[in-house]
Amino acid sequence: MTERDLVIVGGGPAGIAAAIAAHENGVRDILLLERDQYLGGILNQCIHTGFGLGYFKENLTGPEYAGRFIEKLHSLKGIEISLSSFVVNLTSDKTLTYLKPGMLSTIRAKVLIMATGCREKTREMVHIAGDRPAGVFSAGLAQKLINIEGLLPGNEVVIVGSGDIGLIMARRFLLEGAEVKAVIEIQKESRGLIRNVVQCVKDFGIPLYFRHKIAKIRGKDRVEGVDIVKVDDALNEIPGSGSKISCDTILMSVGLIPENELVEMAGVKDVNKIFGREACRAIFKVAKLWKIEN
Amino acid sequence: MENRKLTCIECPKGCNLSVDIENCRVMKVEGHKCPKGEPYAVSEIENPQRVLTAVVLSKGLSLKMIPVRTDKPIPKAKIIDAALAIKKLQITKPVKAGDVIAGNFMGLDVNLIATRDMT
Ligand SMILES: Cc1cc2nc3c(=O)[nH]c(=O)nc-3n(C[C@H](O)[C@H](O)[C@H](O)COP(=O)(O)OP(=O)(O)OC[C@H]3O[C@@H](n4cnc5c(N)ncnc54)[C@H](O)[C@@H]3O)c2cc1C
Ligand code: SF4
Numbered sequence: 001m002t003e004r005d006l007v008i009v010g011g012g013p014a015g016i017a018a019a020i021a022a023h024e025n026g027v028r029d030i031l032l033l034e035r036d037q038y039l040g041g042i043l044n045q046c047i048h049t050g051f052g053l054g055y056f057k058e059n060l061t062g063p064e065y066a067g068r069f070i071e072k073l074h075s076l077k078g079i080e081i082s083l084s085s086f087v088v089n090l091t092s093d094k095t096l097t098y099l100k101p102g103m104l105s106t107i108r109a110k111v112l113i114m115a116t117g118c119r120e121k122t123r124e125m126v127h128i129a130g131d132r133p134a135g136v137f138s139a140g141l142a143q144k145l146i147n148i149e150g151l152l153p154g155n156e157v158v159i160v161g162s163g164d165i166g167l168i169m170a171r172r173f174l175l176e177g178a179e180v181k182a183v184i185e186i187q188k189e190s191r192g193l194i195r196n197v198v199q200c201v202k203d204f205g206i207p208l209y210f211r212h213k214i215a216k217i218r219g220k221d222r223v224e225g226v227d228i229v230k231v232d233d234a235l236n237e238i239p240g241s242g243s244k245i246s247c248d249t250i251l252m253s254v255g256l257i258p259e260n261e262l263v264e265m266a267g268v269k270d271v272n273k274i275f276g277r278e279a280c281r282a283i284f285k286v287a288k289l290w291k292i293e294n
Numbered sequence: 295m296e297n298r299k300l301t302c303i304e305c306p307k308g309c310n311l312s313v314d315i316e317n318c319r320v321m322k323v324e325g326h327k328c329p330k331g332e333p334y335a336v337s338e339i340e341n342p343q344r345v346l347t348a349v350v351l352s353k354g355l356s357l358k359m360i361p362v363r364t365d366k367p368i369p370k371a372k373i374i375d376a377a378l379a380i381k382k383l384q385i386t387k388p389v390k391a392g393d394v395i396a397g398n399f400m401g402l403d404v405n406l407i408a409t410r411d412m413t
Contacts, residue, residue, distance in 0.1 A: 044410070047347050047348070047349060047361035047363075047409065048347050049345050049347060049363065050306070053305050053306075059345065060409075061347055061361060061363055061409040063361050063391065063409045063410035064391050064409045064410070067391050067409075067410060067411060146349070147349050147359060147361065148357065148358075148359060149358060149359070150349065150351060150358045150359040174374075175346075175348060175373070175374065175377035176377070176381075177378070177381075193306050193308060194301050194308035195301065195302075195303035195304075195305075195306060195308045197301075198301050198303050198308075199303050199344065203344070203370065203373075
């Protein structure tokens with residue numbers, strides 16, 4: 001079995017930063033595994049601006065920001081980038097199995113960095129009652145469908161939760177010609193950045209309901225509408241405050257969870273504290289540690 | 295004199311700005327934690343502007359959609375028309391991030407540029 005000095009799983013911003021930082025610290029046998037056909041991770045679908053204000057002092061989009069680091073990565077010698085490489089198994093002695101079209105490979109990593117990112121919470125995780133029709137998407141899935149695949153998932157949209165991705169997608173749907181009927185937030189204020197409330201929702205007069213929740217999703221085959229209801233400060237429904245909104249699409253924007261399956265598979269306990277982008281911060285420590293080990 | 299409350303959107307801090315306005319002109323800005331807040335407030339009152347980002351359909355390239363943005367902000371009132379106009383464009387040749395997709399876009403004195411390399 002081949003052994004590599006450093007294997008990084010995930011070619012998003014964290015994985016790319018990890019590879020660059022490891023290289024800067026003298027590591028020269030690096031394998032970066034990415035399941036997608038491209039590097040950049042989630043940044044590829046974040047076509048909005050707001051990236052790089054701190055690092056580059058410029059207002060870049062996600063793909064531009066990623067592109068600069070990808071270019072830097074390609075200019076470094078000793079880093080093997082393997083795309084379309086899906087890691088499917090990880091053991092406690094850092095042996096990885098990954099699938100590449102037409103082949104299954106196994107390698108051992110002396111040092112392993114997991115940078116597999118995060119994914120969004122689903123309807124199931126926030127317990128919304130009602131029917132189970134088609135037309136309920138996570139906001140990030142809708143983002144991928146519109147920005148990468150060029151598909152508009154629906155025409156009349158209600159967004160559940162006011163996380164940044166939901167706010168950003170309110171504007172995206174509107175600019176793609178859909179009608180955004182409402183953003184529904186159970187808390188008293190937005191979970192997202194205030195600048196996204198301003199530039200994605202208020203700019204376009206999209207109704208944003210705080211202290212409201214979805215009581216029920218209605219629809220037989222496709223979403224037909226939602227019942228919403230006001231809640232009090234203890235988040236209990238206020239009787240008689242219900243109303244109905246018709247829509248064909250519901251986006252869930254209720255938070256992120258780390259992508260930890262592989263780490264769990266390898267038997268690491270207490271993985272809930274591990275979050276993908278933390279790898280960026282951890283890498284400096286890891287890279288230094290690696291130097292010491294050698 | 296009129297006083298308006300704004301949120302600066304130039305960075306994630308989102309400072310609350312207090313703006314004194316006289317005859318549609320900004321006289322005084324308070325609440326900004328950095329120098330960008332003042333020009334933002336002036337622009338927001340006198341001629342609100344936004345950078346527009348979108349995707350353009352490609353033909354014969356490795357991905358179906360290519361992300362684009364205006365290289366400078368455009369008037370907020372033109373955003374929806376500009377987004378509609380972008381939907382009519384098509385890219386048929388490989389592009390690099392920064393390449394101009396449409397020069398002097400809609401006569402607004404801005405260029406529409408690609409934001410991702412695509413072959
Ligand atoms: C939908 C969505 C939108 C977001 N929008 C923003 C935003 O606008 N601004 C912001 O600052 N943050 C945003 N975030 C948070 C964002 O995820 C992080 O800022 C950033 O992308 C984290 O980088 P990362 O490298 O940890 O993860 P990611 O960018 O998710 O990269 C992880 C990479 O690992 C790969 N991978 C995962 N599992 C495997 C495997 N088993 N084998 C091989 N490869 C694998 C994935 O394909 C992916 O390329 C968003 C998150 C989501 C989910
Ligand atoms: S005033 Fe400066 S610090 Fe405050 S939100 Fe604007 S850019 Fe950010």
